[in-house]
Amino acid sequence: MTKIAMLGLGSMNGAILAGLLGSGVPAENVIGTARSAESAQKRSEQYGVPMVAEEHDGAANTTAAAQADVVFLGVKPHQIVDLCREIKDALKPETVVVSVAAAVTIDMMESALAEGQPVIRTMPNTPMSVGEGVVGLAAGSHVSQEQTQTVAELLGASGSVHVLTEDQIDALTGVAGSGPAYAFYLAEHMAAAGVEMGLDPQIAADLAAQTLYGAGKMLVENRGQNDAAQLRRNVTSPNGTTQKAIETFDAADMDATIRAGAKASSSRAAEITHQLRG
Numbered sequence: 370m371t372k373i374a375m376l377g378l379g380s381m382n383g384a385i386l387a388g389l390l391g392s393g394v395p396a397e398n399v400i401g402t403a404r405s406a407e408s409a410q411k412r413s414e415q416y417g418v419p420m421v422a423e424e425h426d427g428a429a430n431t432t433a434a435a436q437a438d439v440v441f442l443g444v445k446p447h448q449i450v451d452l453c454r455e456i457k458d459a460l461k462p463e464t465v466v467v468s469v470a471a472a473v474t475i476d477m478m479e480s481a482l483a484e485g486q487p488v489i490r491t492m493p494n495t496p497m498s499v500g501e502g503v504v505g506l507a508a509g510s511h512v513s514q515e516q517t518q519t520v521a522e523l524l525g526a527s528g529s530v531h532v533l534t535e536d537q538i539d540a541l542t543g544v545a546g547s548g549p550a551y552a553f554y555l556a557e558h559m560a561a562a563g564v565e566m567g568l569d570p571q572i573a574a575d576l577a578a579q580t581l582y583g584a585g586k587m588l589v590e591n592r593g594q595n596d597a598a599q600l601r602r603n604v605t606s607p608n609g610t611t612q613k614a615i616e617t618f619d620a621a622d623m624d625a626t627i628r629a630g631a632k633a634s635s636s637r638a639a640e641i642t643h644q645l646r647g
């Protein structure tokens with residue numbers, strides 16, 4: 370069975386790991402690393418996988434990477450290239466290096482690794498932790514179809530996988546990578562409105578959460594039949610309550626604001642790429 374190393378087991382790698390474990394990958398086939406001993410201890414208790422802290426063992430990343438068939442890089446974008454350099458000589462030639470980082474390009478990683486090392490750039494989102502994620506995947510120059518398939522299958526257990534060209538990854542970041550935050554933002558403010566109108570905060574939060582969950586489920590189950598606009602129209606009675614809410618959103622240009630926000634996320638990814646190139 371595929372041996373997996375998760376270097377930098379924080380929020381995003383943790384979300385992927387939760388999905389992997391939920392899909393039946395045995396915990397003993399995974400090894401994780403974190404910077405601090407405290408964080409390693411916490412993640413080990415959370416997921417039941419062996420963890421090594423860089424703070425305790427300077428060779429934590431190389432030791433973990435050397436054992437793996439697939440290595441997930443889950444550190445911050447500005448740390449990815451250094452981490453590639455660090456593990457370069459420890460990797461088996463056929464080990465696939467999978468980055469989850471925004472903005473770090475395949476060529477940046479390939480240049481920091483041994484010639485011919487397979488690299489896959491992904492952009493996942495945190496709902497992978499509950500098996501409902503989205504992940505975009507772009508394969509580097511030295512990745513076989515079988516290797517892409519192996520990684521797509523690992524990730525596919527926790528969400529829908531879209532194989533894209535690398536120049537489409539930033540767009541996916543703007544819609545889906547950052548997207549859960551847009552939904553949480555909506556939930557925050559729907560609940561706040563409920564509290565302002567006199568509801569108990571816990572009840573208001575539950576109403577917002579369940580409404581977004583139910584609406585999301587309807588969107589998914591109606592794919593190919595009724596799109597988001599049609600489902601919205603189905604809720605909107607002429608001259609009724611929903612119409613008033615949507616008119617209020619339109620008057621504030623919320624449609625344009627949401628598009629601008631998603632594009633700003635995508636542009637920020639491109640800007641970070643530019644900064645990382647120096």
Ligand SMILES: NC(=O)C1=CN([C@@H]2O[C@H](COP(=O)(O)OP(=O)(O)OC[C@H]3O[C@@H](n4cnc5c(N)ncnc54)[C@H](O)[C@@H]3O)[C@@H](O)[C@H]2O)C=CC1
Nearest residue numbers: 377378379380381402403404443444445446469470471493
């Ligand atoms: N949080 C999110 O929703 C998403 C994050 N990402 C990407 O995931 C990456 C990580 O982001 P988060 O998980 O949010 O950050 P995080 O801070 O939760 O996780 C980073 C982890 O890396 C560890 N770390 C730092 N330096 C290390 C080193 N030298 N060796 C081993 N471990 C080290 C830290 O201890 C921490 O556990 C970023 O590159 C980000 O672009 C991608 C999609 C979504």
Ligand SMILES: O=C(O)[C@@H]1CCC=N1
Nearest residue numbers: 470471542546547548
């Ligand atoms: O905010 C970020 O930079 C990361 C990448 C996509 C979602 N979170």
